[in-house]
Amino acid sequence: MLSVVVFLPLVAAAALAVWRRPGPRAVARTWIAVSAADLLLVVWMWTRYRGGIAYETRARWIPSVGAGYHVGVDGLSLPLLAMTALLFLVCAVGSLRGTRRAGPYAALFLALETVCLGLFAALDLLLFFVFFDLSIVGMYFVIAGWGHGDHLRSALRFFLYTFLGSLALLLGFIGLYLGSRPRTFDMTDLTRNPPLADAPGTAALVLLAVAVGLAVKTPSFPFHTWLPPAHTDAPAAGSAILAGVMLKMGTYGFVRIAMPMLPGAWQRYAWVFVAVGVVGALYGALVALAQDDLKRLVAYTSVNHMGYVVLAVGAAGLVAGDARAGELAVSGAVTQMVSHGLVTGALFLLTGVLWDRVHDYDLGRLGGIAGRAPVFAGLTAVAAFASLGLPGLSGFIAEFQIFAGVIGTGSPGAVAAGALAVIGVLITAALFLRVLHRAFLGPPGELTPRVTEMRPGELAAVTPLLAASLVIGLFPRWLLDVIEPAATAVVSLVSR
Amino acid sequence: MNENPLDLLPELLVLGGAVIGLLAGSFLPRDRRRAVAWICGAALAGGTAAAVAAAARPGGTVFGAYAIDPLTHVARVTVMLATLAVVVLAAGRARGHPREAEEHVLLLLAALGAVVLAAADDLLVLVAAYLLASIPAYALAGIAGDARGTEAALKYYLMGAFLGVLMLAGVTLLYGLAGSTAYPVLGGRLPAASGAAVACGVVALLAGVLFKVGGVPAHFWVPDVAEGAPAVAAAFVTTVPKVGGFVALARMAGEFLAASPVDWRLLAALVAAATMTLGNLAAFFQDNVRRLLGYSTVSQAGYLLLPVVAAGRGGLAEPALLFYVAAYAVTNLGAFAVAVAVGRDSLDDHAGLARRAPGVAVALAVCLLGFVGTPPTAVFAGKVLAFTAAWDAGYAWLAVVAAVNTVASVFYYLRWIAPAFRPGEAAVRIRSRTAARVACGAAAISVLLGVASGLLLPGLSRGAPP
Numbered sequence: 001m002l003s004v005v006v007f008l009p010l011v012a013a014a015a016l017a018v019w020r021r022p023g024p025r026a027v028a029r030t031w032i033a034v035s036a037a038d039l040l041l042v043v044w045m046w047t048r049y050r051g052g053i054a055y056e057t058r059a060r061w062i063p064s065v066g067a068g069y070h071v072g073v074d075g076l077s078l079p080l081l082a083m084t085a086l087l088f089l090v091c092a093v094g095s096l097r098g099t100r101r102a103g104p105y106a107a108l109f110l111a112l113e114t115v116c117l118g119l120f121a122a123l124d125l126l127l128f129f130v131f132f133d134l135s136i137v138g139m140y141f142v143i144a145g146w147g148h149g150d151h152l153r154s155a156l157r158f159f160l161y162t163f164l165g166s167l168a169l170l171l172g173f174i175g176l177y178l179g180s181r182p183r184t185f186d187m188t189d190l191t192r193n194p195p196l197a198d199a200p201g202t203a204a205l206v207l208l209a210v211a212v213g214l215a216v217k218t219p220s221f222p223f224h225t226w227l228p229p230a231h232t233d234a235p236a237a238g239s240a241i242l243a244g245v246m247l248k249m250g251t252y253g254f255v256r257i258a259m260p261m262l263p264g265a266w267q268r269y270a271w272v273f274v275a276v277g278v279v280g281a282l283y284g285a286l287v288a289l290a291q292d293d294l295k296r297l298v299a300y301t302s303v304n305h306m307g308y309v310v311l312a313v314g315a316a317g318l319v320a321g322d323a324r325a326g327e328l329a330v331s332g333a334v335t336q337m338v339s340h341g342l343v344t345g346a347l348f349l350l351t352g353v354l355w356d357r358v359h360d361y362d363l364g365r366l367g368g369i370a371g372r373a374p375v376f377a378g379l380t381a382v383a384a385f386a387s388l389g390l391p392g393l394s395g396f397i398a399e400f401q402i403f404a405g406v407i408g409t410g411s412p413g414a415v416a417a418g419a420l421a422v423i424g425v426l427i428t429a430a431l432f433l434r435v436l437h438r439a440f441l442g443p444p445g446e447l448t449p450r451v452t453e454m455r456p457g458e459l460a461a462v463t464p465l466l467a468a469s470l471v472i473g474l475f476p477r478w479l480l481d482v483i484e485p486a487a488t489a490v491v492s493l494v495s496r
Numbered sequence: 497m498n499e500n501p502l503d504l505l506p507e508l509l510v511l512g513g514a515v516i517g518l519l520a521g522s523f524l525p526r527d528r529r530r531a532v533a534w535i536c537g538a539a540l541a542g543g544t545a546a547a548v549a550a551a552a553r554p555g556g557t558v559f560g561a562y563a564i565d566p567l568t569h570v571a572r573v574t575v576m577l578a579t580l581a582v583v584v585l586a587a588g589r590a591r592g593h594p595r596e597a598e599e600h601v602l603l604l605l606a607a608l609g610a611v612v613l614a615a616a617d618d619l620l621v622l623v624a625a626y627l628l629a630s631i632p633a634y635a636l637a638g639i640a641g642d643a644r645g646t647e648a649a650l651k652y653y654l655m656g657a658f659l660g661v662l663m664l665a666g667v668t669l670l671y672g673l674a675g676s677t678a679y680p681v682l683g684g685r686l687p688a689a690s691g692a693a694v695a696c697g698v699v700a701l702l703a704g705v706l707f708k709v710g711g712v713p714a715h716f717w718v719p720d721v722a723e724g725a726p727a728v729a730a731a732f733v734t735t736v737p738k739v740g741g742f743v744a745l746a747r748m749a750g751e752f753l754a755a756s757p758v759d760w761r762l763l764a765a766l767v768a769a770a771t772m773t774l775g776n777l778a779a780f781f782q783d784n785v786r787r788l789l790g791y792s793t794v795s796q797a798g799y800l801l802l803p804v805v806a807a808g809r810g811g812l813a814e815p816a817l818l819f820y821v822a823a824y825a826v827t828n829l830g831a832f833a834v835a836v837a838v839g840r841d842s843l844d845d846h847a848g849l850a851r852r853a854p855g856v857a858v859a860l861a862v863c864l865l866g867f868v869g870t871p872p873t874a875v876f877a878g879k880v881l882a883f884t885a886a887w888d889a890g891y892a893w894l895a896v897v898a899a900v901n902t903v904a905s906v907f908y909y910l911r912w913i914a915p916a917f918r919p920g921e922a923a924v925r926i927r928s929r930t931a932a933r934v935a936c937g938a939a940a941i942s943v944l945l946g947v948a949s950g951l952l953l954p955g956l957s958r959g960a961p962p
Contacts (some may be wrong), residue, residue, distance in 0.1 A: 026593060051833070060950060061948050062950035062953060063950055063953075063954070064812075064815065064953040064954055065812070065880075065953075067950075100919070111504065130871035130872055130876075131872065133870055133871050133876075134870070134871060137865060137870055140910075141917065144914060144917065145917060145919070152914060152918075154908055155914075156907070156914070159906060159910060160589065160903065160906055163868075163903050164903045164907050166898075167899040167902055167903050168899070170880070170883070170899065171895060171896060171899050174880070174883055174884050174886070174887055174895070175892075177884065177887055178884065178887055233647045296680070359898075390749065448607065464953070
């Protein structure tokens with residue numbers, strides 16, 4: 001069942017690749033139909049989900065090193081799978097018009113969908129790594145083939161930088177494998193029986209390798225420098241996937257791999273993650289505040305939001321802390337992953353609309369857009385408010401849990417870290433209000449006459465994301481009921 | 497002692513193919529020499545079938561100097577299939593090439609040398625195999641008779657002759673110390689010999705083998721031959737002799753180096769680190785795809801030394817080496833086949849390949865990203881195994897060096913991939929349909945090998961039922 005969900009898009013991609021000269025309409029129809037079918041399957045899986053690890057498949061792959069094809073979903077991965085499927089569907093809808101070489105583009109995105117879904121479903125380290133690495137290759141071709149600006153350079157930097165992270169991750173995985181008894185790459189086995197418990201020095205080095213690999217992908221300060229150029233020069237749908245889905249691969253890895261498999265090392269170095277998280281949150285917000293390029297600005301808010309997630313997972317490792325608070329923080333971190341995927345995906349699609357009209361992101365040359373395109377301005381405002389954490393939208397639910405959890409651990413350092421990170425929210429609020437003020441209100445700018453209202457296709461792409469954010473913001477229980485048991489399990493595993 | 501010549505059936509078939517091919521080539525009129533390609537291809541296919549059949553039988557040693565074990569089986573199959581692919585590549589060019597027959601025969605003889613190199617269980621057989629694998633290869637490198645090819649062949653020959661003499665000196669020294677050239681006897685007697693003398697002998701011996709595998713500091717011939725020799729010959733000499741050389745290294749490591757009083761593991765680890773690093777650094781700004789591939793094969797030789805360093809410690813080293821060496825052969829042939837198919841060597845000449853021939857461009861991307869170790873290609877599985885084996889043997893630092901080098905290598909592979917996929921006018925065209933098919937086939941096999949690695953690996957371990 002889960003394997004069908006994961007590999008259905010890949011099969012469609014292969015069909016598109018061998019199909020001789022399909023028309024753009026046929027490509028779009030196939031792309032949307034397959035993505036929609038995949039989303040429906042995930043929703044159906046969600047309705048039948050009853051806790052624990054479900055839809056599990058376990059087959060031998062490379063038995064000589066104890067690696068298998070092992071997939072399954074639980075409360076951590078199910079929301080991310082649903083978010084991924086939704087985001088890929090709206091990207092398909094949003095790319096209906098004006099895409100060059102639509103056939104290969106659709107095939108590439110469908111293949112990427114398989115890679116992203118597969119990563120969140122994987123329960124084997126080697127399988128996880130396969131998808132982790134392939135996501136880099138897929139996104140490289142998206143940026144290099146369909147980007148704008150200095151996209152070849154950005155794509156190269158993206159590939160080199162994130163590949164460095166992935167090799168670090170691979171070394172870390174090999175360390176986990178060699179440290180386990182009996183040797184295995186299986187995540188459930190490694191979680192049940194954490195490796196390297198009796199070798200703290202090696203465990204610290206392995207955690208370092210894994211953490212560097214995941215931090216590059218997240219990206220955490222100071223490993224974020226690949227992100228702004230990659231986002232700025234990627235096509236809108238590519239940025240939405242990169243920010244919405246691929247950044248989560250890093251943070252998901254922390255919750256799924258680093259915390260439960262190296263609990264001792266995680267506890268010892270939890271402060272490092274807390275510090276990295278706070279610095280990332282503040283630095284991302286401050287640099288975003290200084291941007292005049294709208295897309296770069298959105299990219300830096302991702303650094304800020306991922307900073308909160310790293311802060312939360314770090315705080316959950318503070319042994320002295322209250323377990324309840326730790327659970328709240330992890331639950332907030334997972335909610336933030338989902339929320340950030342929806343909201344930032346929407347923001348990048350909206351900047352894509354802007355690029356389509358004026359081929360520029362410079363805030364200084366825009367102004368008074370609200371007068372010419374009220375719906376566009378309204379949706380951007382909603383997305384901005386969701387991103388800065390306004391109550392009633394999903395960002396608030398996530399950030400409230402994170403701050404409550406971090407401060408609730410009770411240790412003075414964590415309280416200080418939480419208080420500092422709250423300043424990040426203030427800066428984010430300031431910068432989004434500044435964007436609204438400069439680009440959407442006020443006198444018309446030089447490029448404003450070229451801005452036209454959103455087309456139905458674009459509307460159909462952005463609205464579901466913001467609607468989902470609103471639903472989570474108003475009625476979060478259905479989401480939290482799935483996440484909270486998994487968060488409890490992670491915290492009990494990390495405090496072993 | 498087992499003296500059944502039928503145990504050498506795969507080698508005899510290849511030898512027979514070479515002899516019949518040579519005779520046929522001498523007597524047939526020039527426009528009918530295509531028959532030689534068929535004879536050689538049939539001999540290789542027969543040899544492969546015989547090797548697969550032999551793998552199902554219990555192993556052992558033939559004539560006291562020739563080992564029949566998983567190492568030999570894998571080397572036989574890999575070498576013969578790789579040579580078959582090269583024969584197909586060579587036959588894909590225009591008919592009536594004046595030296596067509598000679599080229600095929602030389603390919604077969606060099607391949608035979610590589611197999612014997614891998615299976616040798618005695619230093620004297622090793623020396624004979626070294627010569628058999630080298631001398632036809634020198635001729636292959638210079639077979640076009642043009643200035644660049646001649647220069648490459650001369651450089652290749654001088655270096656091979658020099659290091660071959662050094663190797664012979666090493667063999668002499670080890671014989672003097674142990675009183676025998678058989679590996680098992682060396683393993684028994686070397687521990688008692690003087691450490692310094694053994695170290696000299698081992699270093700001199702390794703010089704010759706390093707020449708075959710293209711490792712630093714014996715790598716200088718690789719880029720020149722890759723660039724100057726005919727593309728098909730370049731594909732062959734950067735692939736097939738390496739298979740033999742690495743398997744020979746693994747065999748020596750397991751049978752007598754591990755027991756010798758010198759710290760050869762550290763030596764091999766340093767050579768590995770130097771090989772991958774220098775190969776990568778030199779490849780960075782090459783604008784000629786064949787020269788770039790030449791340096792890439794040097795860096796790959798560095799990664800392939802990882803399981804050699806780990807040989808004899810932990811059960812993973814041997815399967816890792818065998819799997820990686822086969823994966824490397826497939827990938828390298830695929831990349832060279834793209835160069836043959838395009839027929840132009842400058843990076844700019846490959847611009848727009850994706851537009852003109854999407855299949856070849858995808859094959860190129862699969863092979864080059866495969867070299868980097870992108871899953872699920874074969875080299876990925878090989879690299880994971882090699883890193884794991886090295887770390888398991890206590891050489892975690894070497895695995896880290898290899899990982900850093902892998903990241904660095906992405907840069908120059910992308911310098912080839914990026915123009916191939918750039919949209920716009922395509923000046924490139926496919927000059928050899930056969931080579932294009934070989935490239936696509938190699939890419940497909942690379943992915944299949946990677947996905948199915950779990951099925952093959954158990955058969956590669958010694959002691960496991962074949």
